[in-house]
Amino acid sequence: MKKSKEENCINSAYIHVPFCLKKCAYCSFLSFEKKMVPKKYLYVLNMEINKKYNGEKLKTLYFGGGTPSILSISQVATILKNFNFEKDAEITFEVNPKTVDLAYLTELRMLGVNRLSIGVQSFNDEILSKIKRMHNSACALDTIKMAHKAGFDNISIDLMYGLPAQTMKIWAETLNVANNLPVQHISLYGLKIDSGSKFYNNMPKNLPTLDEQADMYELAIEKLTKFKQYEISNFAISEDFQGKHNLNYWNLGKYYAFGLGASGFSELGRYQNQQSLDVYCKLDFESEYEEFESPEEEKEVRLNEAVMLAFRLVSGVDKALINAKFNIDFDRKYAKPLKKYLETGHIKETKKGYAFTTKGFLLSNNILSEFI
Numbered sequence: 001m002k003k004s005k006e007e008n009c010i011n012s013a014y015i016h017v018p019f020c021l022k023k024c025a026y027c028s029f030l031s032f033e034k035k036m037v038p039k040k041y042l043y044v045l046n047m048e049i050n051k052k053y054n055g056e057k058l059k060t061l062y063f064g065g066g067t068p069s070i071l072s073i074s075q076v077a078t079i080l081k082n083f084n085f086e087k088d089a090e091i092t093f094e095v096n097p098k099t100v101d102l103a104y105l106t107e108l109r110m111l112g113v114n115r116l117s118i119g120v121q122s123f124n125d126e127i128l129s130k131i132k133r134m135h136n137s138a139c140a141l142d143t144i145k146m147a148h149k150a151g152f153d154n155i156s157i158d159l160m161y162g163l164p165a166q167t168m169k170i171w172a173e174t175l176n177v178a179n180n181l182p183v184q185h186i187s188l189y190g191l192k193i194d195s196g197s198k199f200y201n202n203m204p205k206n207l208p209t210l211d212e213q214a215d216m217y218e219l220a221i222e223k224l225t226k227f228k229q230y231e232i233s234n235f236a237i238s239e240d241f242q243g244k245h246n247l248n249y250w251n252l253g254k255y256y257a258f259g260l261g262a263s264g265f266s267e268l269g270r271y272q273n274q275q276s277l278d279v280y281c282k283l284d285f286e287s288e289y290e291e292f293e294s295p296e297e298e299k300e301v302r303l304n305e306a307v308m309l310a311f312r313l314v315s316g317v318d319k320a321l322i323n324a325k326f327n328i329d330f331d332r333k334y335a336k337p338l339k340k341y342l343e344t345g346h347i348k349e350t351k352k353g354y355a356f357t358t359k360g361f362l363l364s365n366n367i368l369s370e371f372i
């Protein structure tokens with residue numbers, strides 16, 4: 001596997017804030033119920049950043065969680081002071097509508113945060129209550145309005161489909177509202193009930209079937225006319241507003257991970273930080289790295305990742321890029337699944353290689369299992 005100088009440089013960082021006011025019913029993320037971020041956590045997080053960060057100028061920084069918007073403004077300022085940034089760096093902050101007001105968002109913008117990702121999920125109050133979100137539709141709309149007033153012109157919202165009692169009509173209404181909002185980006189999530197979530201032990205009634213979920217996904221592509229899909233689950237009003245932080249993930253770029261349980265990717269491979277809050281707070285910054293038995297195995301794993309991640313993008317696989325990086329002949333190596341899915345219309349040829357069609361995105365996991 002060939003590595004360029006640029007690849008060895010880390011220009012992205014993720015920060016995990018593992019606290020939320022209240023746990024949502026579908027959530028299995030590493031987060032604890034707390035009203036505010038404990039001082040101790042902030043102290044330890046800063047220590048970790050000081051220990052691991054080499055001072056590169058960051059192109060992207062992403063505050064995720066959990067609920068980063070329960071950090072106080074002075075806590076955000078303390079974290080940001082650790083980093084150097086490129087002039088046009090993208091600094092994204094996940095926001096839970098129930099946790100912010102205009103003053104908070106204005107100060108956040110003044111600190112240099114320039115992109116918000118707002119966890120809206122639905123514009124239907126009954127659905128929001130079923131999934132145990134703390135906000136209602138009016139509160140979400142208010143947050144978007146306040147974000148504008150505060151000076152944000154790069155706003156993303158998350159929407160979920162496949163939710164209990166969510167009909168096609170309810171989903172269409174949410175999509176219609178979203179399509180007419182002054183936001184620049186939308187991320188879609190299909191409900192998956194994982195162990196560790198409240199739903200897992202208490203299965204909700206009236207869940208849409210898998211076929212209905214697929215119809216909901218197709219309806220989103222049809223209804224979000226103001227946006228252009230650029231990834232399996234992501235839409236932006238123009239290329240300028242595509243999420244740069246996530247694009248780095250999908251292009252197999254390296255990134256730092258700071259905070260409890262955060263996952264990163266460095267020269268030494270992919271890693272996950274300590275997952276026990278007690279241990280992490282004792283300043284144990286040991287991360288668990290993936291292990292390979294041979295360089296060949298590592299190369300195979302990276303190739304599989306590169307193919308899977310590139311197929312997530314609407315632009316698809318760039319054959320020349322993958323061939324050069326992994327010293328393979330893409331057409332020959334994947335001749336069988338390519339022939340099969342080009343014939344069925346799940347994959348199409350592009351100028352640079354191959355990409356999934358919408359029909360292909362719906363079956364992406366099954367199709368990709370034949371590539372890896």
Ligand code: SF4
Pocket residue numbers: 019020022023024027028029031065066067096119
């Ligand atoms: S979905 Fe988000 S806001 Fe809800 S509990 Fe999980 S991390 Fe917290």
